[in-house]
Amino acid sequence: MVPADYVFGFAIAVVVGANLYLGPRIASERVAMQWGPNGEPIWYAPKWLAMWGMIAFMAAVRLFIWLASTYAPQHVHGAELGVVIFSLIAAGSHLFVLMRAKAPL
Template structure:
């Protein structure tokens, strides 16, 4: 276990908590997943994918990092920093995405 797992696993718990808190407050069946430079959504996903897809993505990336650092350690550099930055980025982006989805109605 890496020391940055002490950040990653609470971030996964935060993603789940955000889903449980914001999920019932999102009235639409679809969630805007990305915005263009003009501030308009460029694509949407179903509510379930928008909520739980990010958790699955985070776990898949962590599994990939573990597999690469276990089976091909000479190919992987900066695992600690990468996992830390990934954890912070995914938590912030998911919280902002859900907040905007609630505001959109």
């Protein structure tokens, strides 16, 4: 296991913890997923998909990076750094979406 996978595992734990802590505090069954320049939501997702879909998305991206590193290593450069950056951005954006859904700004 590369050190980047420790960061990835921590990011998954943060996402699961945020889902368990903030999920019950979200009253709506739909969660805004993207906002326009005027601050209004552009589109919504069902609450369950907004919360638990991030874990599936993160796992799919990590699997893709592993497959590319294993079967086409000549085309992959900096996979560890990519995993770390992706993990931090994904967990941070997930926290932002859930906190904004819990208490709109």
